[in-house]
Amino acid sequence: QQQVKQSPQSLIVQKGGISIINCAYENTAFDYFPWYQQFPGKGPALLIAIRPDVSEKKEGRFTISFNKSAKQFSLHIMDSQPGDSATYFCAPGSWGQNFVFGPGTRLSVLP
Amino acid sequence: DGGITQSPKYLFRKEGQNVTLSCEQNLNHDAMYWYRQDPGQGLRLIYYSQIVNDFQKGDIAEGYSVSREKKESFPLTVTSAQKNPTAFYLCASQDPSSNQPQHFGDGTRLSIL
Numbered sequence: 617q618q619q620v621k622q623s624p625q626s627l628i629v630q631k632g633g634i635s636i637i638n639c640a641y642e643n644t645a646f647d648y649f650p651w652y653q654q655f656p657g658k659g660p661a662l663l664i665a666i667r668p669d670v671s672e673k674k675e676g677r678f679t680i681s682f683n684k685s686a687k688q689f690s691l692h693i694m695d696s697q698p699g700d701s702a703t704y705f706c707a708p709g710s711w712g713q714n715f716v717f718g719p720g721t722r723l724s725v726l727p
Numbered sequence: 728d729g730g731i732t733q734s735p736k737y738l739f740r741k742e743g744q745n746v747t748l749s750c751e752q753n754l755n756h757d758a759m760y761w762y763r764q765d766p767g768q769g770l771r772l773i774y775y776s777q778i779v780n781d782f783q784k785g786d787i788a789e790g791y792s793v794s795r796e797k798k799e800s801f802p803l804t805v806t807s808a809q810k811n812p813t814a815f816y817l818c819a820s821q822d823p824s825s826n827q828p829q830h831f832g833d834g835t836r837l838s839i840l
Contacts, residue, residue, distance in 0.1 A: 620769070625767075648826075648828075657834070658833050659731075659733075659817050659819075659833050659834050660770070660817070661831065662829075665828060705770070707770075711823065711826050714760075714772055714775065717769035717770040717771075719767070719768055720767070720768070720769050
């Protein structure tokens with residue numbers, strides 16, 4: 617199975633702080649790099665995604681940074697809020713193929 | 728509202744029983760997927776179907792079976808051959824032609840009595 621690694625496994629951040637989650641992959645054929653957010657008892661929902669032709673994408677407080685040569689991409693959450701407390705998954709893949717989910721990062725934002 | 732409906736939300740199985748988890752979508756998506764999620768782990772692919780009447784094994788298909796008789800439905804049967812079935816099961820769908828990500832249901836939690 618293709619390896620996708622996430623770090624850290626868990627993260628505790630104070631309200632207003634910056635949360636950073638990293639994802640490393642092996643398959644150079646991947647061409648879509650999403651982050652999903654999952655709340656307890658719910659299915660994952662797409663948070664933000666990037667394609668390999670850009671190095672950074674920002675949507676509100678959420679930013680993806682992509683390093684193609686290092687085969688890594690990261691999620692930055694600015695001004696973290698308690699409502700951001702969830703598990704975050706990266707799931708890189710290729711269209712027409714299946715996506716490979718990382719093991720997840722549990723984020724807790726303290727009020 | 729368009730979306731994916733999984734039922735039931737909680738399911739209990741006795742030893743030796745087969746149980747079937749329902750997944751219905753009204754998004755008109757061709758592709759559907761079943762994942763298993765265990766605590767502290769990511770989603771692992773059980774089965775997927777790119778089109779009606781066709782499906783493929785994923786990474787952990789042993790002990791599971793599926794059918795895809797209708798575009799909107801992709802039920803998963805957890806058979807007695809699955810020795811460790813306790814998990815959270817997630818169904819997803821996707822329109823492969825639109826380069827859009829997968830949409831997920833809210834899952835079924837299966838437990839063994």
